[in-house]
Amino acid sequence: MNYILKDENALYYECGYSSDNALYLKCGSEAYFVTDARYRVEAQEKVRGAKVITTTDLIKSVQKVMKRNKLRKVLFDPKEWSVAAFEKLSVKNCIVFKPMQDFSHKKRIIKSDAELKILSKAAKFGKNAFKILEKEFNHSGFGEDEYGLTYVAKSILSDFGKYDLSFDPIVAINKSAAKPHALPTKSRLRKGDLLLVDAGLKYKRYCSDRTRTVSAKKGFHFDTNQHFKSKKIERAYDAVLKAHDNAIVKARSGMKAKKVDALTRDIISKAGFGRYYVHSTGHGVGLDIHEMPYISSRSDTIIEDGMVYTIEPGIYLPGEFGIRIEDMVAMVNGKAVVL
Amino acid sequence: MNYILKDENALYYECGYSSDNALYLKCGSEAYFVTDARYRVEAQEKVRGAKVITTTDLIKSVQKVMKRNKLRKVLFDPKEWSVAAFEKLSVKNCIVFKPMQDFSHKKRIIKSDAELKILSKAAKFGKNAFKILEKEFNHSGFGEDEYGLTYVAKSILSDFGKYDLSFDPIVAINKSAAKPHALPTKSRLRKGDLLLVDAGLKYKRYCSDRTRTVSAKKGFHFDTNQHFKSKKIERAYDAVLKAHDNAIVKARSGMKAKKVDALTRDIISKAGFGRYYVHSTGHGVGLDIHEMPYISSRSDTIIEDGMVYTIEPGIYLPGEFGIRIEDMVAMVNGKAVVL
Numbered sequence: 277m278n279y280i281l282k283d284e285n286a287l288y289y290e291c292g293y294s295s296d297n298a299l300y301l302k303c304g305s306e307a308y309f310v311t312d313a314r315y316r317v318e319a320q321e322k323v324r325g326a327k328v329i330t331t332t333d334l335i336k337s338v339q340k341v342m343k344r345n346k347l348r349k350v351l352f353d354p355k356e357w358s359v360a361a362f363e364k365l366s367v368k369n370c371i372v373f374k375p376m377q378d379f380s381h382k383k384r385i386i387k388s389d390a391e392l393k394i395l396s397k398a399a400k401f402g403k404n405a406f407k408i409l410e411k412e413f414n415h416s417g418f419g420e421d422e423y424g425l426t427y428v429a430k431s432i433l434s435d436f437g438k439y440d441l442s443f444d445p446i447v448a449i450n451k452s453a454a455k456p457h458a459l460p461t462k463s464r465l466r467k468g469d470l471l472l473v474d475a476g477l478k479y480k481r482y483c484s485d486r487t488r489t490v491s492a493k494k495g496f497h498f499d500t501n502q503h504f505k506s507k508k509i510e511r512a513y514d515a516v517l518k519a520h521d522n523a524i525v526k527a528r529s530g531m532k533a534k535k536v537d538a539l540t541r542d543i544i545s546k547a548g549f550g551r552y553y554v555h556s557t558g559h560g561v562g563l564d565i566h567e568m569p570y571i572s573s574r575s576d577t578i579i580e581d582g583m584v585y586t587i588e589p590g591i592y593l594p595g596e597f598g599i600r601i602e603d604m605v606a607m608v609n610g611k612a613v614v615l
Numbered sequence: 616m617n618y619i620l621k622d623e624n625a626l627y628y629e630c631g632y633s634s635d636n637a638l639y640l641k642c643g644s645e646a647y648f649v650t651d652a653r654y655r656v657e658a659q660e661k662v663r664g665a666k667v668i669t670t671t672d673l674i675k676s677v678q679k680v681m682k683r684n685k686l687r688k689v690l691f692d693p694k695e696w697s698v699a700a701f702e703k704l705s706v707k708n709c710i711v712f713k714p715m716q717d718f719s720h721k722k723r724i725i726k727s728d729a730e731l732k733i734l735s736k737a738a739k740f741g742k743n744a745f746k747i748l749e750k751e752f753n754h755s756g757f758g759e760d761e762y763g764l765t766y767v768a769k770s771i772l773s774d775f776g777k778y779d780l781s782f783d784p785i786v787a788i789n790k791s792a793a794k795p796h797a798l799p800t801k802s803r804l805r806k807g808d809l810l811l812v813d814a815g816l817k818y819k820r821y822c823s824d825r826t827r828t829v830s831a832k833k834g835f836h837f838d839t840n841q842h843f844k845s846k847k848i849e850r851a852y853d854a855v856l857k858a859h860d861n862a863i864v865k866a867r868s869g870m871k872a873k874k875v876d877a878l879t880r881d882i883i884s885k886a887g888f889g890r891y892y893v894h895s896t897g898h899g900v901g902l903d904i905h906e907m908p909y910i911s912s913r914s915d916t917i918i919e920d921g922m923v924y925t926i927e928p929g930i931y932l933p934g935e936f937g938i939r940i941e942d943m944v945a946m947v948n949g950k951a952v953v954l
Contacts, residue, residue: 296796313893314795317933359693359701360716377699427776437766437799457635457653554652 278303279351279379280338280365285563286356286380288481293322299334300326303345310334310341335364347371353379378568385560385568386582392606394482395561395584399604399615402476402484405433406498409473414495418467422447422460433477442476442483442565453489453598456555456590468493470509470597476565483565484615485586487602489513500601512591512599515547519589520601523557527587527605527612533575540589541573549591558586561604583607584615617642618690618718619677619704624902625695625719627820632661638673639665642684649673649680674703686710692718717907724899724907725921731945733821734900734923738943738954741815741823744772745837748812753834757806761786761799772816781815781822781904792828792937795894795929807832809848809936815904822904823954824925826941828852839940851930852938854886858928859940862896866926866944866951872914879928880912888930897925900943922946923954 280301281287287294290302291309295318298311307326311319316330331337342350354375357365366373387395409432417425429445448458449465453472465471474487488498491505500517504510519540527536537557544553556572559565561584569577569585588602605612619640620626626633629641630648634657637650646665650658655669670676681689693714696704705712726734748771756764768784787797788804792811804810813826827837830844839856843849858879866875876896883892895911898904900923908916908924927941944951 317794354698354702355700357698359691359696359698359714361694362698363693375698423776427773430776431766431770434766437762437769455653 277351278347278349279376281353281380282356282361283353283380285481286353289380289384289563291326292324293319295319297334299338301338301341301350303341303347306345308338308341310337335361338365339369342371343369349374351376351379353377381560381564381568384562385577386580387562387584387606388582391482391562392582392584394480395484395604395606396615398477398479398482398484399486401439401479402433402486405435405475405477406473406486406488408432409475410496410498413465413471413492418465418492418494421462421464422449422452422458423462425465426460429473429475433475435477440478442478442485445473445475446487447475448472448598450597451595453600454592454594454596455598456592456600458598465492468505470504470599471496472598472600473498474600474602481563483561483563485561485565485588485602485604487588487600489516489599489601506597508593509597509599511547512549512552512593512597515544515549516589516591516599516601518547519543520587520603523587523589524603524605524612524614527579527607529579529581529607529610531579533569533571533577533579534573536571536579536587537573537575540587544589544591552591552593553589554592555590558588558602560585579607581607581610587612616690617686617688618715620692620719621695621700622692622719624820625692628719628723628902630665631663632658634658636673638677640677640680640689642680642686645684647677647680649676674700678704678708681710682708688713690715690718692716720899720903720907723901725919726901726923726945727921730821730901731921731923733819734823734943734945735954737816737818737821737823738825740778740818741772741825744774744814744816745812745825745827747771748814749835749837752804752810752831757804757831757833760801760803761788761791761797762801764804765799768812768814772814774816779817781817781824784812784814785826786814787811787937789936790934792939793931793933793935794937795931795939797937804831807844809843809938810835811937811939812837813939813941820902822900822902824900824904824927824941824943826927826939828855828938828940845936847932848936848938850886851888851891851932851936854883854888855928855930855938855940857886858882859926859942862926862928863942863944863951863953866918866946868918868920868946868949870918872908872910872916872918873912875910875918875926876912876914879926883928883930891930891932892928893931894929897927897941899924918946920946920949926951 284294295315301308309323309326319328425447471492472489476485523539558571560567590600592598604615623633634654640647648662648665649668658667764786810831811828815824862878897910899906929939931937943954
């Protein structure tokens with residue numbers, strides 16, 4: 277099977293290295309890593325199992341290799357290629373390019389033991405960062421606005437620049453938390469506010485992902501033992517937590533992903549908040565922060581041992597508040613283990 | 616002229632707002648901004664001159680609008696669309712999608728007075744950040760590794776989270792600087808090291824971009840008055856500075872971009888470092904950090920008043936050192952003015 281890849285994480289998965297201007301071509305038993313001269317030294321040191329070619333025109337060089345190897349059919353991922361780049365790749369040759377959507381993500385859906393170890397460590401570091409963050413927020417977070425708090429979260433999650441982040445952290449107060457993809461605002465943290473933090477870091481390129489929603493009293497912890505003055509918030513929080521715990525306890529290898537989704541959705545619906553649960557239960561996590569399996573109400577993917585994904589039910593009341601509790605789980609011996 | 620845009624900065628340029636999941640469709644005198652429900656409120660507040668549509672399926676909604684308006688021909692940028700997304704857009708309808716590469720970048724190549732003001736301010740803030748950074752590095756940078764120094768650069772450039780960055784800053788010591796796109800390493804800053812910093816911030820979404828290479832003696836400044844112990848480095852530095860200054864003094868509106876490129880390249884070649892000048896002289900800067908005009912040896916683009924681009928010659932000796940000096944210029948009354 278011949279295939280060509282373009283995405284950085286897809287490349288890294290194949291050969292242990294990537295650069296922001298590179299292609300990976302697999303022709304039968306041979307493989308080629310094609311990049312430009314800026315990355316020659318690193319690529320030659322780090323690429324495993326592929327021949328490194330440096331060039332000023334990646335696509336032309338790949339075409340030459342395909343011609344020399346007399347390739348007739350090559351798989352590609354139509355999400356990875358722009359219309360312009362694919363036009364250049366596919367024009368003027370007699371190769372059939374066969375689209376295979378999510379080609380690399382499909383290969384990566386079951387994690388190896390080595391990957392599970394790294395992901396577990398990433399999650400541990402992520403969890404530890406929340407511990408440090410709660411200390412910092414208790415110490416000097418009150419009175420700061422979401423911009424400032426987000427900056428502190430970035431600093432601590434990255435251990436002051438040592439780690440990359442999985443994504444820009446979300447730090448949202450009260451009604452800001454009602455937007456699932458909240459950008460910072462100028463609202464300031466006051467004692468007793470609802471505070472949602474969704475953040476993750478990368479360890480050896482693998483992502484962590486974690487969300488906690490807390491009642492930010494003096495001395496608060498980013499745990500799930502929270503009590504809110506507002507009865508409505510309290511009811512919503514309890515529903516989200518119950519949904520979250522239910523999915524973790526009851527998810528099984530062999531289930532369809534939509535069944536796992538139902539493990540959170542049914543509880544939130546029964547609590548009367550169904551229409552405010554506006555996203556799916558979770559997503560796979562690995563080299564990409566969002567990958568397979570997707571734990572949604574429409575997914576027929578069969579959950580299997582070795583998959584790693586988030587359980588992150590949420591309830592969002594526009595203009596009022598939002599709640600989300602998220603952990604990463606790995607499927608081990610048929611069950612979900614929290615990382 | 617009908618056209619469809621997808622890129623965030625392209626959208627912002629058209630209507631003053633963008634979201635990470637949106638399309639912009641111009642049909643004759645009408646325009647539509649199509650996004651999902653998460654962005655409804657913000658879009659309705661901020662989009663200028665276009666009707667806001669929120670939907671769960673952007674492409675389907677756009678197709679409906681195109682059908683209702685009986686469009687026959689729509690321009691699109693083949694760089695903006697993945698093969699998969701374009702397939703979905705263009706299948707099952709009788710519209711001709713005409714590729715127009717760099718459609719938005721071409722519209723944006725000449726900056727308006729308002730844009731020039733913003734870019735000039737962005738550059739000023741960027742320059743000021745280098746001032747603060749030199750203080751910080753002199754105070755506590757020695758002994759720190761490139762990870763730590765990069766983190767400090769990020770913190771200061773972003774004014775501790777207030778500004779977005781144009782790109783992840785490059786902070787490279789000695790031989791690290793020989794890689795034009797260096798990633799941080801564990802090498803630590805010692806007195807007298809060569810230190811290269813390439814960094815920029817965004818002001819009102821417009822980018823700044825600046826590089827200085829210095830001899831990091833105690834009390835050093837990020838200016839161009841540098842002296843190195845090594846004669847080879849000193850020779851290379853002088854060639855880069857002379858090339859940089861030559862292009863700024865001699866660039867003229869009406870010149871081809873490749874002529875501007877030659878203003879730096881000829882000097883570096885004459886100094887005997889031609890083969891170590893592995894990139895082009897510069898690139899346009901605006902909403903994107905890399906846009907038109909590209910100042911390369913192959914570019915026939917005519918330089919005009921209102922263009923903003925970088926002059927950033929460099930010399931890179933693999934395993935030894937790298938030097939780059941970069942400023943942003945705007946073409947005003949036929950000449951290059953440093954921003």
